[in-house]
Amino acid sequence: MNGPMRVRMAPSPTGDIHVGSARTTLINYLLARQTGGAFVLRIEDTDAERSDPAKEAGIFDGLRWLGLSWDEGPDVGGPYGPYRQSERGAIHAAAVRTLLADGLAYHDYTTADERAAERAQQQARGETPKYSGRGRRLTAREIAERQAAGVAPAVRFKTEPQPLAFDDLVLGRIESEAADLEDFVIARGDGSALYNMANVVDDHAMGITHVVRGKDHISNTFRQVLLYRAMHWQAPAFAHLPLVVNVKRQKLSKRDGAQWIGEFRTMGYLPEAVVNFIILLGWAPTDEREIFTLEDLTREFSLARVNRSDAVFDQARLDHFNGVWIRRLSLSALAERALAYAAAGGLRVPADRRAYFEAALALEHERLTHLTQVPSLMAFFFDDGLDPNVSQMSLKEHGALATAAALAQAREVLAAAPEFSAGALETGLRSLADALAWTTGDLFMPVRIAVTGRKATPPLFATMAVLGRDRCLSRLDRAIASLRALAAA
Helix, strand or coil, X not given: CCCCCEEEECCCCCCCCEHHHHHHHHHHHXXXXXXXXXXXXXXXXXXXXXXXXXXXXXXXXXXXXXXXXXXXXXXXXXXXXXXXXHHCHHHHHHHHHHHHHCCCEEEECCCHHHHHHHHHHHHHCCCCCCCCCHHHHCCHHHHHHHHHCCCCCEEEECCCCCCEEEEECCCEEEEECXXXXXCEEEECCCCCECHHHHHHHHHHHCCCCEEEEEHHHHHHHHHHHHHHHHCCCCCCEEEEECCEECCCCCXXXXXXXXXXXXXXXXXXXXXXXHHHHHHCCCECCCCCCCCCCHHHHHHHCCHHHECCCCEECCHHHHHHHHHHHHHHCCHHHHHHHHHHHHHHCCCXXXXXXXXXXXXXXXXXXXXXXXXXXXXXXXXXXXXXXXXXXXXXXXXXXXXXXXXXXXXXXXXXHHHHCCCCCHHHHHHHHHHHHHHHCCCHHHHHHHHHHHHHCCCCCCCHHHHHHHHCHHHHHHHHHHHHHHHHHHHHC
């Protein structure tokens, strides 16, 4: 762990960044930054049918949204390029040829049908399906016949019976029995390298010192250790992180809520909240703090404090962090981020009404838990044709005509107020309630509904002060007219 660490993240451009992958990326980023090393982003796009340039761009966008940057990668270059696996085929092929020449790999001319039949027989005997090494035992004549028939051979690594072990920086000593390993494919029939071979070659060529990834890769690590030995290369240090699971300790699924970074963004989460949340999935700080900036984490993260057990994804906890981070934002910073969500929700905020938007947003700041709430919470501030919704008013106590008369007097108070401030409005309307011999609730609720169209809003008088005199008066006029029409019906 001493000295600069060269670490990497190697996503496949076949979809969005999963929450578990985002956590792994974050940890690699932190290790590189705190050791003065380098964080490499390598795109593993050898699955040509599923790889999509648009998904690759989405990976870049999602990671940058989280505030994570990389020192080397397809879009920024670097001394160890190319950084797309599909562009490194010649390097992989040379390594495969070396293993073949050294007798450590062989061309496997068995067919898919033969391998399927072999698996079926093993299952019928109650055995775990495993490649038997049949391709090693084909005679020269059998191979010639298959070559003549056009069989394109895969290349398999020769795995000799031996126990294997490696020391993991998170999980400690990990061992594998000899029976657990089989001859595994390192190159397809078309010559392209498979995951384990390409991964080892690229990590070695790029000088990766530490491979930090999820523990679901442990079986791959044993195969990769064998390949490093066969190529006489120094293996990197390995650290396998606990998985992110649901409350039933099962793999996350759609039923568990959002699990892709793009979903969190769409749902109105702040990137700071997501970073804060995902780092605590399996890592514990040295004290009781919960709130961490990316800069805090760069100073304080340590692999030594990563738990070995799987981490439970708790959406309610993420919601809590999001609310905390929203409240930590300055009003101008919150407004800057909220505008995009307002527009997405159909709430148009012209440039000349930005100050008004901020003033209204200030009233909702403490209530916000997701930025997607902005359009619905703030719509009444911008609705110039607001329906007074008099049907929401409780008219049993005073009736429609009496309520209309009370609102007319409230209108006079608002029109005559020397200043349209929360304090002045509250003083005037409380005095009116006393004069009418009404409870403040009986008067304030119809006023609230008249000027906002809803029963639940931020504090009434602060809301009215932001709405402004003209808007409040015109809305009261509409409510009075509606109540009089209701009484006359």
